[in-house]
Amino acid sequence: MDRLIKAYGFDKMARIYVADTTDLVQHAKDIHDLWPTASAALGRFLTASVIMGAMYKGAFGRDDANLTLRVASDGPIEGMVATTNTHGEVRGYVGNPHVFLQYDSGKLNVGKAVGAGQLHITKDLKVRDIFTSSVSLLSGEIGEDFAYYFKSSEQIPSVVSLGVKVDEHNNIIGAGGVILQMLPGFKSDHLDAVEDAFKKLPHISFMLEAGDQPEDILAKLTDDTELLESMPLKFQCDCNREKFERGLISLGKDELRTMIKEDGQIETVCHFCMTKYTFDSIDIESLIKESQS
Ligand SMILES: [Zn+2]
Structure with a gap:
């Protein structure tokens, strides 16, 4: 079952989110008939989106915030849209699901499938006006695009690691992500330790494929943690x-x-x-x- 955990780490100077989204990305693949690179692009995007929604749980003493995230880009997937809330529910689609592009190494080429463009994030926190902030995509690989968004739009130094592994039958065998955000008061030593830890961390989709739980992945990142919460995640649409x-x-x-x-x-x-x-x-x-x- 898909799950997200939240924890403090690195001397309580970082907030860490670890998500297993394998089932919800498989669901998206099934309903949208996604080809492998579209699965990887939308899977990474849904993962970052659902984690971001969970960041607003309890914000301003409320639990009813919702976010709409859009990638408007010129690559063959023709953009992506996702909406999410604070309860671990997310939904989304790509403009063109039938995209299969690889690097020479065989790795899925998400950057080329997404192309150049913008990431737009609209937040309805139910406390003041709805507002949208936008950043240019750095690479279209999604992880670093979100890291850039957090840094430039919210002034929060962050590390975003996302991954989706697709097998030869186009099924999703590991999907998830880690987002780490530095907390006010951190020193450059903390940031060095974080960067070091991520360099040593195996790729997220491989850890999930091997059966690691979010807690196992957190433990591989650092042993200095304090677990705050665990919540289920799912693909959920509220249309009627x-x-x-x-x-x-x-x-x-x-x-x-x-x-x-x-x-x-x-x-x-x-x-x-x-x-x-x-x-x-x-x-x-x-x-x-x-x-x-
Ligand atoms: Zn629907």
Whole structure:
């Protein structure tokens, strides 16, 4: 089962998040028919997103924050979108799921699949205005793009390590990530120790493939830790028929009747979870009637 742990480490000068997202990335692969490089790109993106959502648990004494994260880029995956909350729930999709690009070494070439562009993060913390901050992508490899976001947009020195391993049947055999953020008051010695520890840490997807739990990965990073919390993670969409009804009504009755006349029914698909909602002429007429009353 997918899980996230939060801990202090390095003399309590760093907050560390370790996530196993293997199951939720496999779910995304299944519903979106992702090819390997698209799996790696979206898997890394979902992992960073769900960890970031969990960072706002309890912020301002609330638990109802939500985040929308977008990669707008010019590579063949045609961008990505994810939304997440503070409860370990995340959903997302790529523009084009059928991307399989490798380096000569055989490693999946996520940077090329993503391309150049921007990372936009919109936070609704439910305490003040919703705000969006954006940074240019450094490499499109996602991990360093998030590290750059934390540094430039939030002024928090961070290390972000993300990984997705795909087997020869396109299944996800290890997906997860570690995000470490320095806390106020840290000294350069702490930062040196952190960088040293990450250099020695085996790749995250290999540790997960080998069966390591988040606690095992944390212990491999440092033995100076204090565990704060463990929470389950999952791919979860909150769409429903009513949301699509509201979208249809906004098209206006003439447009709806034209669509029904042409196709006999209107089919809408949720981009996030691929659930289909179908409306026949009776549904549409009652929607029009409702919207007029
Ligand atoms: Zn949905």
